Amino acid sequence: MTYGVNERFLTWQGEGAWSGQCAYFIRLHGCDQRCPWCDSAGTWHPEFIPKSIERFDAAGLADAVPIDKPFGFTVLTGGEPAMYDLEPVIDAIREKSNRPVHLETAGHRPIRGNPNWITLSPKPFAALPLRENVQRASEFKLIIEHQDDIERALESIEDRRNGAPIYLHPEWSQRDNQAVQQTITGWIKKHGSPFRAGYQLHKLYRADFDDPNARRTWIPLGGDESRGY
Numbered sequence: 543m544t545y546g547v548n549e550r551f552l553t554w555q556g557e558g559a560w561s562g563q564c565a566y567f568i569r570l571h572g573c574d575q576r577c578p579w580c581d582s583a584g585t586w587h588p589e590f591i592p593k594s595i596e597r598f599d600a601a602g603l604a605d606a607v608p609i610d611k612p613f614g615f616t617v618l619t620g621g622e623p624a625m626y627d628l629e630p631v632i633d634a635i636r637e638k639s640n641r642p643v644h645l646e647t648a649g650h651r652p653i654r655g656n657p658n659w660i661t662l663s664p665k666p667f668a669a670l671p672l673r674e675n676v677q678r679a680s681e682f683k684l685i686i687e688h689q690d691d692i693e694r695a696l697e698s699i700e701d702r703r704n705g706a707p708i709y710l711h712p713e714w715s716q717r718d719n720q721a722v723q724q725t726i727t728g729w730i731k732k733h734g735s736p737f738r739a740g741y742q743l744h745k746l747y748r749a750d751f752d753d754p755n756a757r758r759t760w761i762p763l764g765g766d767e768s769r770g771y
Contacts, residue, residue, distance in 0.1 A: 545599075545631060546572060546597055547570060548582070548584060548592070548595065548757065551567055551750055551756040552565075552566055552611055553566075553567055554749055556744025556747075557709065557711070557741075558661055558709055559680075563615075564613045565614060565617050566607055566611065566613045566616045567617045567619060567750070568607075568619070569621060570618065570620045570625075571586075571621055572586060572625050573585050573586040573620055574622060577685075579687060582619075582621060585621030600631040600634040603634070604637070604639070607639055609640075614641060615642040616639060617644045617646060618631070618632070618645050619646040620646070622651065626654075628645070631655075632645075632655040643657050644660075645659070645660050645661065646661045647662060648662070648669070649662040649672060649675035650665070650671055652674070660675070661679070662675060662682050662683070664695050666694045666697070666698050671698055671699065676699045679702060679703075682707070682708045683709045683740060684696075684708060684710050686713060686725060687712075689721060689725045692725065706736060707735075707737075708738065710740055712740075
């Protein structure tokens with residue numbers, strides 16, 4: 543088993559319960575969801591795939607994590623990381639760094655391995671998350687582009703465990719859309735816990751771009767259906 547790595551970089555987590563904390567991100571290559579507003583289309587879209595992709599076995603990828611840096615956890619993201627057998631690499635990174643490993647996934651594929659934290663972001667317009675993954679999730683991230691997105695996404699995670707926080711994120715190209723803002727605000731004021739307002743804070747700071755290993759290819763946000771993303 544080898545892992546295609548689109549990029550790997552030191553930054554801080556900009557979303558969810560661990561927001562603001564130093565983290566090492568590994569973005570694996572490949573995705574079969576192809577969200578129309580994808581902001582990491584370089585992991586799958588033919589127009590944005592980088593000319594070279596690093597490949598590592600589990601031990602090699604664990605060795606590539608800079609354990610001399612003060613990050614609190616490693617994040618496996620994508621693309622869709624669950625396209626890979628994650629058990630060997632999760633175990634290797636955790637043993638090498640002596641720190642937790644977090645996973646960000648759409649949840650529609652079996653999760654092979656035992657990450658310390660699972661962020662599940664369902665894509666109701668594509669393949670729905672598996673029930674077993676919904677029950678394992680530590681937190682949920684719902685991307686809100688339209689006013690009816692919340693209810694549609696919640697239908698796909700009905701089997702979630704009690705207390706797992708649900709973050710409502712404006713889709714980045716709609717972050718200044720007052721209708722989307724009001725939808726999120728109104729929902730939280732009406733329903734309270736476990737719903738929380740979310741945002742991609744790292745984008746405001748451009749935190750990821752400070753690391754030389756981060757990809758700097760400009761990819762349009764919001765998608766362009768005529769170009770297949």
